[in-house]
Amino acid sequence: MESFRLLLLIGIWLSLILTIVELYLIVNKLWKRKHERKVAESQSSLAGIVSIVTSTPFLFHYFRLDDWESLIGEILAIIVSIFIVFVSCGFWLYRADKRAGFFQLLKSAISLEFKEIGNLAMAILRRPVGPDSMVSLLIQIAYIDNEFHQKEREYIENFLRKWNIQLSIDEVISQENSINTGNFKSLISTVKEYLSILPPEKQVAEMIDTIKELIHIDDSVSEEERMIVGEVNSMLQSYLSEDVEFEKYDVFIIPRSEEQEAKAMTVLFNYKQKLLQGVKVFWVGEYFSEEYAEIICEEYRALGLFAVFLRPSQQSEFST
Numbered sequence: 001m002e003s004f005r006l007l008l009l010i011g012i013w014l015s016l017i018l019t020i021v022e023l024y025l026i027v028n029k030l031w032k033r034k035h036e037r038k039v040a041e042s043q044s045s046l047a048g049i050v051s052i053v054t055s056t057p058f059l060f061h062y063f064r065l066d067d068w069e070s071l072i073g074e075i076l077a078i079i080v081s082i083f084i085v086f087v088s089c090g091f092w093l094y095r096a097d098k099r100a101g102f103f104q105l106l107k108s109a110i111s112l113e114f115k116e117i118g119n120l121a122m123a124i125l126r127r128p129v130g131p132d133s134m135v136s137l138l139i140q141i142a143y144i145d146n147e148f149h150q151k152e153r154e155y156i157e158n159f160l161r162k163w164n165i166q167l168s169i170d171e172v173i174s175q176e177n178s179i180n181t182g183n184f185k186s187l188i189s190t191v192k193e194y195l196s197i198l199p200p201e202k203q204v205a206e207m208i209d210t211i212k213e214l215i216h217i218d219d220s221v222s223e224e225e226r227m228i229v230g231e232v233n234s235m236l237q238s239y240l241s242e243d244v245e246f247e248k249y250d251v252f253i254i255p256r257s258e259e260q261e262a263k264a265m266t267v268l269f270n271y272k273q274k275l276l277q278g279v280k281v282f283w284v285g286e287y288f289s290e291e292y293a294e295i296i297c298e299e300y301r302a303l304g305l306f307a308v309f310l311r312p313s314q315q316s317e318f319s320t
Contacts, residue, residue: 012069013069015069016069016072016073019073019076019077020076023076023077023080026080027080027083030043030083030084030087034087034092035092035093036093037090037093039087040087040088040089040090040092040093040109041088041112043084043087043088044084044088044113045085045088045089045106045109045110045113046110046113046117047084048081048082048084048085048088049081049085051077051078051081052078052081052082052085055074055077055078055081056078058070058074059071059074059075059078062074085106086102088109089102089105089106089108089109090105090108090109091105127164128163128164128165128199128203129197129198129199129200129203130193130194130197130199131163131165131167132167132172133190133193133194133197134163134165134194134207135156135159135160135165135167135169135172136172136190137187137190137191137194137207137211137232138156138159138210138211138214139156139169139172139173140186140187140190141187141211141214141215141228141229141232142156142214144187144215144222144224144225144228144229145222145224145225148173149217149218151217151218152214152217152218153169155213155214155217156169156214157169159210184228184292184295184296184299185296185299187228187232188231188232188235188285188287191232191235191236192235195235195236195239201239201240204236204239204240205240207236208233208236208237211229211232211233211236212229212233215229227289227291227292227295228292228295230288230289230292231287231288231289231292234246234288234289235288238288246288247288247312248286248287248288248312249286249287249288249289249290249292249293249309249310249311249312250283250284250285250286250293250309250310251283251284251285251286251287251293251296251297251300251307251308251309252274252276252281252282252283252284252307252308252309252310253268253281253282253284253300253305253306253307254276254279254281254282254306254307254308255280255281255282255305255306256306260304260305260306263303263304263305264282264305265282267300267303267305268282268284271283271284284296284300284307287309290309290311293309294309296309297309
């Protein structure tokens with residue numbers, strides 16, 4: 001029995017020594033780098049505070065039991081936690097405002113940490129539906145003005161990290177036909193593709209907010225961007241509000257010759273033919289704004305086809 005107690009005591013002291021070594025290694029790694037902002041931001045003030053709070057009752061418990069080995073371990077752990085709190089709040093960082101005290105720094109660090117507190121859970125639990133379509137849609141919107149600004153790239157990269165999407169922007173751009181600058185039909189097709197996979201409503205709502213932020217990220221919004229993004233947002237809103245009737249504008253191609261009819265069949269995929277006041281026409285699609293419907297018409301007119309749109313009040317004039 002005495003031998004067992006001796007072995008147990010040796011084990012306890014070895015454990016204490018290893019704990020001291022462990023804590024030293026933690027502090028040693030941070031000590032040289034405590035002046036670096038990225039190191040400070042990688043530490044958790046809240047975790048340090050929680051460690052101090054949860055360890056304090058054990059100090060009194062071990063002291064009452066005269067358990068000096070455990071008491072020493074807890075005291076050292078609290079000291080290391082205090083050090084980590086100082087590192088995490090940026091106490092040793094160069095600051096323009098030297099008057100900022102410890103508690104002000106701590107408040108700022110905790111405020112930032114609360115904003116990021118759900119990142120890990122989101123990375124583990126959040127699995128977006130249709131990530132390829134989401135990224136392609138954002139990149140095409142960024143390209144509306146035929147430029148991809150650095151701010152737009154950084155915003156989309158942050159979006160990828162937030163949603164835990166393992167895609168490279170450059171790879172998406174390099175994919176054949178993934179980006180067609182100035183091709184608004186391609187953009188609308190991407191939106192339709194995204195909605196066809198039935199993403200969760202909450203995800204679609206977040207996409208609407210993301211798109212609104214993205215077009216304002218370069219501090220300028222052209223009339224063309226405003227109109228096209230308005231069309232995209234209306235499509236997403238209609239997905240969220242299936243019970244609400246949105247006014248839509250139907251676009252048609254009216255062939256004036258057999259040659260134009262053949263050309264229309266070539267440029268349109270899965271086309272539908274209808275009768276408009278007794279004339280056979282090709283139905284291109286329906287859109288949420290008169291301005292965007294006119295843009296679509298102009299694209300087909302540029303191909304030598306006669307394209308028109310009908311307002312909601314005129315749509316009773318055609319039959320299938």
